[in-house]
Ligand SMILES: O=C(O)CCC(=O)C(=O)O
């Protein structure tokens with residue numbers, strides 16, 4: 477464990493090698509207008525797994541490329557398959573937040589061009605998975621929690637490991653990369669604490685370079 481304070485006094489904790497937690501780094505209030513602007517153009521939708529199962533978390537994207545799940549597999553697409561239009565541009569505050577968070581975790585040259593936005597209702601889960609659809613694994617993942625709390629699960633190098641679990645709250649940011657870039661991770665929201673303004677909803681931004 478390696479605790480240190482960044483120059484602006486936000487607590488940064490390296491919770492495992494190359495996995496960083498930046499508590500209270502942003503907030504629902506400071507990003508919700510941008511989230512609403514994106515979802516007005518590209519609404520949340522439930523995608524289906526390649527096996528045909530409906531995902532239990534709704535999603536949308538902004539940026540040059542958006543992560544999609546379809547019968548042929550997972551991929552990044554330049555156009556929203558629902559509207560056939562390009563995804564909304566990545567709002568500058570998202571990019572700025574991601575760069576700053578990455579820099580705090582010693583990733584000096586992060587160039588996010590894709591932002592997946594997940595919406596969780598209470599009780600929904602994201603099962604253990606790796607983020608591995610990105611070609612350049614030297615670039616980190618920056619993940620921003622907004623609204624209701626959630627239990628983030630870190631399984632490490634195998635999905636059947638016993639996970640380290642961390643409760644994430646509104647405004648917390650996780651950054652992982654280097655030796656941890658391909659960790660298995662998941663999310664549970666069974667015992668989540670509702671947010672005063674957003675209630676029992678959680679929005680997560682996952683910023684990546686594709
Ligand atoms: O919601 C989260 O905290 C993580 C999201 C995630 O792992 C993903 O979108 O790949």
Ligand SMILES: [Fe+2]
Pocket residue numbers: 605606607661
């Ligand atoms: Fe992920």
